[in-house]
Structures are given as structure tokens and as C-alpha cells.
Amino acid sequence: MNLSIKFMKNLKNEIQSQEISKKIINLIDNSERILITSHENPDGDSIGSQLALGGFLRDQKKTFWILNHGNVPDKYKFIDPNGFIQTEEIDVGINPDLVIVVECPNLNRVGWVKRFIGDHTPIINIDHHQDNQNFGTLNFIDTSRAAVAEMIFDLISFNGYIPDRNCANALFLAIYTDTGRFRHDSTTPECLRKSARLLELGADPKAIADHAYYNYPAPALKLLGMVLSKLELRLNGRVCYLTVTADDIKATGANIADIEGIIDYGLFVEGVKVSLLFKQLADDEIRVGFRCREGFDILPIARQFGGGGHHHAAGCSAPGTLECVKISMLEILRRMLDGSQ
Amino acid sequence: MNLSIKFMKNLKNEIQSQEISKKIINLIDNSERILITSHENPDGDSIGSQLALGGFLRDQKKTFWILNHGNVPDKYKFIDPNGFIQTEEIDVGINPDLVIVVECPNLNRVGWVKRFIGDHTPIINIDHHQDNQNFGTLNFIDTSRAAVAEMIFDLISFNGYIPDRNCANALFLAIYTDTGRFRHDSTTPECLRKSARLLELGADPKAIADHAYYNYPAPALKLLGMVLSKLELRLNGRVCYLTVTADDIKATGANIADIEGIIDYGLFVEGVKVSLLFKQLADDEIRVGFRCREGFDILPIARQFGGGGHHHAAGCSAPGTLECVKISMLEILRRMLDGSQ
Incomplete structure (x- = not known):
């Protein structure tokens, strides 16, 4: 200006x-x-x-x-x-x-x-x-x-x-x-x-x-640790998959509210453009959270699955097993990142 | 003034x-x-x-x-x-x-x-x-x-x-x-x-x-996660024990340098006054790092084991198994925290 x-x-x-x-x-x-x-x-x-x-x-x-x-x-x-x-x-x-x-x-x-x-x-x-x-x-x-x-x-x-x-x-x-x-x-x-x-x-x-x-309840920090220890990179490190299950919550003694904020850590990995958090808290449904860096837009993907949110922070639910949902997301993410969607 | x-x-x-x-x-x-x-x-x-x-x-x-x-x-x-x-x-x-x-x-x-x-x-x-x-x-x-x-x-x-x-x-x-x-x-x-x-x-x-x-190499973040997922509280939550082993390093693909900074997370747990990181990188020796909050002094403990450092950040080596070292530290820490040392 x-x-x-x-x-x-x-x-x-x-x-x-x-x-x-x-x-x-x-x-x-x-x-x-x-x-x-x-x-x-x-x-x-x-x-x-x-x-x-x-x-x-x-x-x-x-x-x-x-x-x-x-x-x-x-x-x-x-x-x-x-x-x-x-x-x-x-x-x-x-x-x-x-x-x-x-x-x-x-x-x-x-x-x-x-x-x-x-x-x-x-x-x-x-x-x-x-x-x-x-x-x-x-x-x-x-x-x-x-x-x-x-x-x-x-x-x-x-x-x-x-x-x-x-x-x-x-x-x-x-x-x-x-x-x-x-x-x-x-x-x-x-x-x-x-x-x-x-x-x-x-x-x-x-x-x-x-x-x-700097004031975590111990179970919340344990849960964060458990999720991070299992992080997976996909698509040449541009996508980070984080997963939290009901078993993780139980094993650490954490609350469901302690999951909040964990998804952001996916974007703290160098090179990652999109972070997804898969929550398997009930058997028949996977909740998926999305975060992305500037210059990307994950809202269309969340909408494709009936979800919503903002361009850089969105969410949806998907039926199926954890592995199926992870695989089905991958192709859509690839198209988005390669700019062909 | x-x-x-x-x-x-x-x-x-x-x-x-x-x-x-x-x-x-x-x-x-x-x-x-x-x-x-x-x-x-x-x-x-x-x-x-x-x-x-x-x-x-x-x-x-x-x-x-x-x-x-x-x-x-x-x-x-x-x-x-x-x-x-x-x-x-x-x-x-x-x-x-x-x-x-x-x-x-x-x-x-x-x-x-x-x-x-x-x-x-x-x-x-x-x-x-x-x-x-x-x-x-x-x-x-x-x-x-x-x-x-x-x-x-x-x-x-x-x-x-x-x-x-x-x-x-x-x-x-x-x-x-x-x-x-x-x-x-x-x-x-x-x-x-x-x-x-x-x-x-x-x-x-x-x-x-x-x-x-916000720029972690993925293996470093995995290692952090693995260590946090295993955190232990002692002495009514006043002491946090963190542990990292050669197996953790290998499993996550991290470097030894990635251990730096992890010890601070022990103090991020609510109520914790002293954080200890036990490193078992070789079989015959445990390296112990200490951090404590204002109002405490862990330098004397590190010195007792032939180590050194500052009042709020110190380190030492101790012979023995991981479990033995953890137990032997505990009594000394209890005396320090109860002010009877």
C-alpha cells in the first residue's frame, strides 16, 4: 500500500x-x-x-x-x-x-x-x-x-x-x-x-x-507422545497422518478433550503441507481432522465427505476401517497437492 | 527499587x-x-x-x-x-x-x-x-x-x-x-x-x-513422542522420569542430537518440580540429566554422582541398570524435595 x-x-x-x-x-x-x-x-x-x-x-x-x-x-x-x-x-x-x-x-x-x-x-x-x-x-x-x-x-x-x-x-x-x-x-x-x-x-x-x-496434565502429554510416536508421512513427506484410538485414550488415562491441538503437530514436521488426524473412538466411524499450510485448501476434501470448516482447518466423518479411510484419503490428497483437482 | x-x-x-x-x-x-x-x-x-x-x-x-x-x-x-x-x-x-x-x-x-x-x-x-x-x-x-x-x-x-x-x-x-x-x-x-x-x-x-x-525432522518428533508416551511420575507427581534408550533411537530413526530439549518436557507437566532424563545408550552406564523449577537446586545431586552443571540444569553418569539408577535417585530426590537434605 x-x-x-x-x-x-x-x-x-x-x-x-x-x-x-x-x-x-x-x-x-x-x-x-x-x-x-x-x-x-x-x-x-x-x-x-x-x-x-x-x-x-x-x-x-x-x-x-x-x-x-x-x-x-x-x-x-x-x-x-x-x-x-x-x-x-x-x-x-x-x-x-x-x-x-x-x-x-x-x-x-x-x-x-x-x-x-x-x-x-x-x-x-x-x-x-x-x-x-x-x-x-x-x-x-x-x-x-x-x-x-x-x-x-x-x-x-x-x-x-x-x-x-x-x-x-x-x-x-x-x-x-x-x-x-x-x-x-x-x-x-x-x-x-x-x-x-x-x-x-x-x-x-x-x-x-x-x-x-507449559502446564500439561500428565495423561494429556502421554497421549500426545503416543500419537506422535506413531506419526506416518505420506506422499513424499508432504502429508502427515496422525492417529488416535479409543485404546490410546484408555492406555494413557487421557480425556477426549486432550486430543485438541494434537493435529497441529503434524504441521510442525518439516516439509509437511497437510496434517490429518484420524480418530477411531467408536468402531463404525472414523473422524478425520484436517490442517494445512498457507497456499493450500483442505475445505473441499472435508466437504466431499460431508464435513466442513475453514480453508486451513476442517473436519469430516468417514465410514469404514482406519486403514480404508487412510487409503481413500490418499488419492484425493495427491490430486490436491499436485494441483490437478 | x-x-x-x-x-x-x-x-x-x-x-x-x-x-x-x-x-x-x-x-x-x-x-x-x-x-x-x-x-x-x-x-x-x-x-x-x-x-x-x-x-x-x-x-x-x-x-x-x-x-x-x-x-x-x-x-x-x-x-x-x-x-x-x-x-x-x-x-x-x-x-x-x-x-x-x-x-x-x-x-x-x-x-x-x-x-x-x-x-x-x-x-x-x-x-x-x-x-x-x-x-x-x-x-x-x-x-x-x-x-x-x-x-x-x-x-x-x-x-x-x-x-x-x-x-x-x-x-x-x-x-x-x-x-x-x-x-x-x-x-x-x-x-x-x-x-x-x-x-x-x-x-x-x-x-x-x-x-x-515448528520445524521438526519427523524422526525427532517420533522420538519425542516415544519418550513422552512412557513418562513416569514419582513422589506424588513432583518428579517426572523420562527415559530414552538406544532402541528408541533405532526404532524412530532419530539422531542422538535429537534428544536435546526433550528433558524440558518433564517440567511442562503440571505439578512437576524436577525432571530427570535417563539415557541408556550403552549397556553399562546410564546418563542422567536433571532440570528443576525455580526454588529448587539439583546441582548437589548431580555432584553426588560425580557430575556437574548449574543449579537448575545439571547432569551425571551412574553405573548400573536403568531400574537400579531410577530407584537410587528416588530416595535422594525425596530428601531434597522434603527439604531434609
């Missing part, structure tokens, strides 16, 4: 951010009972963003609730020392006059929390997703941000508020995990500078990284 | 950095043939720092060589697209009138490169290690820096030089790897801000992270 166009675009963005931030702060000032929520099964960015907002509202002497559909993952529980986030369905005493929804592209994804959002309750919608449906009374959407936590940090700092250590930790965790430790292409100079500021405010990167990335 | 004392200390540090930088730049200006080197078996910080210096010297129209004892690890080779770093022992045509040694606490650690350092050749010594022996004609030592690359970035920017994309990548890699992806306690706001600037100069965090951390 031409530099002066880029500068003008940034400037326009900045002015819009300032305008919407002012409106949001005004609306918060004029509200008393504020419900904060996010998409179901919250991730690092939604958890950190909500907690930082919660700390801010507490210091503004507001009544507030953070309600989430689905659990906070164990690895992120340390970031909420005050127990702000409630994930149990409760019914009493929640009567917000303002709702703030963060990191949630549409209102259905808040799950059971939707029950507390009255037809006429104003909604502030803060998100960085491209497919956000602008469902708010006020919509603060910026797809250039690596994490919603960046927007929350700007917002609560708007009138000179200085986040405390817990709040800084929550925001750092959000940025750190949503950028995959400053790895994803979404990583910007600005999010690194904000993280620097959060360190000055007391964020502890070591504690955050250790909880979020 | 009192804030004004901290401010004064930073200011003093800054003034000293400016003074020594000026002297270093003058010395470089007045030299023509410059040898850059670092400690043997260079790591991410030494490689990135040397390459950035090399790019700077090239643009100053200096003749320069980067010579290193020991190989550049495969995962870092992409960062040197110009092939600046030479690791082969060559003898011809290297006659420096200035030597710059980076990230190297003493001059013996440069290995065979020492042969090219004449008794009267001036040496610039740039390091962040506490035990640096100030062996240079000019010594630029700052133990507060997360990576030597930070100091190099300051130095080459001293007169307004702007690093190109390769140089920015090299410096980012150095900071990223030396802080363990902004995880170690050495991570500072300043190193995050410098990284932000390096992004603006073209550094590509995704490519760097993928090469440095």
Missing part, C-alpha cells in the same frame, strides 16, 4: 476509534448494572478482555457480572484470581441496564447468557472478527487488531485510567495467546508496544506462558 | 551505553578488515547479532568475516540467506585489523577462531552475560539486556543507520529465541518495543517462529 494512503487510513481508523470510544465510555458512565459476556467456550482473548473490563467497571463503582456459556479452560483459571467469571447458569439478581459483548461475531454465540439480554437493553459490541454482524447499539469493530484486548486496553485508558497488575496480566494473556505468542500474521508493532506497556504495569510473561503453554 | 533510584540507574546506564557506542563506532570507522565471532556452537542470539553486524559492516563498505566454531543449527540456517557465517576452518585471506566478539563471556569460548585474533588486534567485546571477563579493548557489557541483539540494534542505529529486512529478521530471531518467545524473566518492555520496531523494518515473526520452533 502507498505509504501516504496507509497513513491516512491509520489516521481515519484512529479518529473513528476515538469517537466510538468516547461514546462507549459515556454509555458506561450512564449505566449502573453492566453484564459482560463473550462467545461460548471462551478463549484467552475473550477471557482476558472480559476480566480487564471487569476490573475497570469495579473501579468505576459499577455493579457488573461476567457470565460465560461453557467453562474457562483450566490453563486460564489462574488469570481470574477474584473469580469474576461465572459459568454456572444462575437466574437470580441479574438485571443489567447495559450489556457489553466482546470478541463475539454474532449474538447467538453467547449461548445461555442471551436470556439476560432484554429486547431494549443497549448493547456494546467490541470485536476484531471480519464476520461480526454489528448487532450492537454501539459497534466498535476493528479487524486490524491482533486481539480484542488491544481495543479494551485503549478503551479503558481513554480517560487516563491505569490498569492494575491483574488487569495487565489479563490483557497480556489475551494478546499473547491470540497471536500464538506473537507468531501469527496478525501480530503488529502496535500489539508488541501495548504488551511492553503491560509489562510496565506488572504483567508477568513467565507466569502467563507457563500456565498457558 | 525506589523509582527515582531506578530512574537514575537507567539514566546512568543510558549515558554509559551512548559513550561506549560512540567509541565502538569510531573504532569501526577507523578499521578496514573486521572479524566477527561469538561463542562456539552459536545460538539464536549470537547468530542474529553477528548477522546484523555483518549487514551493517557491508553497508559501511568494510571487508568482514563471520567465523564460528561449530555449526549453525539447521533451524536457524534460513536467517542467513547471504551465507555470511562460515563454520569451516579456513586459513587463507583472513587478516583482521579489528575483532568484534559478541555474546561470549571469555575469549577461549570462540574455539578455533582464536587463531585469527592477533596479540595486538583490538577487540570489541559486546555481551550481556554476568560472568563476562571484560577481555576487550572496548567492553560493552549490559546484563540488563534480554539479548545481545538489543545492544547491536542500538549500536548500528547510533548514527541513524536503518537496518534492512534481513537484518531486522536476524535481530528479531535473536530476541525471540533468547527470551524463549518473550517468556523468560529477562523479557523487558524495552525488548518488546525494539521487536515492534523490527516488525516495522520488515521482520517476519511467523517465518521466524515456524523455522525456530
